[in-house]
Amino acid sequence: MLRIIDARTGEPVDAAPARRGLTRVEAHASGFDATGLRVLLVADVLVRALELGGTPVWATLTGDREQAELRAGAATLGVRPFEDGRGLGAALDEAQVVHVAAGGDAVAPEGVRVTVASVDATVPAVPAADDDPAAWRLALLARGRTAPVRLDAAALDEARRTLARWRRAVADWARRPSRPVPDEARGRLRDAWEDDLDVPAVLRVLEWVGTHPDLADGARFETYAYADRLLGLDLTHDLGGTA
Structure with a gap:
């Protein structure tokens, strides 16, 4: 069972409920930069880990800035598509919500929070x-994911x-x-x-x-x-x- 540290409490929690209900992984990226791409990359790996464990997953992306650029950059890095999560309510049979966001970024009050450290990039955020x-x-x-990265x-x-x-x-x-x-x-x-x-x-x-x-x-x-x-x-x- 995948257990992950909830940044709200500092305690490990199950990323998927025992009854195998739907887990929503919600990526929060404030814009197109290396840190935003790292948030989506961590969310992508989390989705893959849950799926390997047999958990149904609904992956969504929230944010209002540079969404087209962010999605294109994420696709270049092999991140699978996320649905637009803005304005969406809970899904049928949704049993868990995991928010993936950069440290300090605001997210919804409910669910588990997964924190991603910032990226200090001295090269372009995506390859040529x-x-x-x-x-x-x-x-x-x-x-x-909680350690800063120098790219x-x-x-x-x-x-x-x-x-x-x-x-x-x-x-x-x-x-x-x-x-x-x-x-x-x-x-x-x-x-x-x-x-x-x-x-x-x-x-x-x-x-x-x-x-x-x-x-x-x-x-x-x-x-x-x-x-x-x-x-x-x-x-x-x-x-x-x-x-």
Whole structure:
């Protein structure tokens, strides 16, 4: 069960109710900048985590400024579409509302609040057409959501190197016989993201899977593909390429 810290109380709560009613994830972004995109990215990962746990999710976006630009930038980073949440009431069978917002931004009084720290960006908030948007996504995911992020050339270079290394490995492992995701690896991944959506811990599990001597390459491949359902980094990008 995904548990997340409610910023209103400082206490962990279930992000989805036990009776499996609908959970609404409401992203609050005040405008088109790197911090607004990080809010949407965290909300996107939260939606993915809930769906992986079998919870029905309704994802909405509120805000009055630069909505078209924000949605376009989010789509570039692989964020799936959010419905326009302005003026909407509760949905049928809605059992939980989780608000995702930057620290200090006002949100509705009811529901769980998930706080996202600001981004200090010295590069454009979205990549140029000839660059890999997954590098931006990884750079923004690599630190916990409550920790400020500096999005600069060094952070992007590190993300590009990590992506290139993982994608090469995944493409190589895909040539080996397939094996199931090991129970230990699956458990570690779920323990990580179900503990306050700890994406950096998920990334550490992937590093462990990639180097553990007792895991078959086919199992490594399936584990990375499974984790990518949460991360959205297109880790199978290089499949079918030349050796």
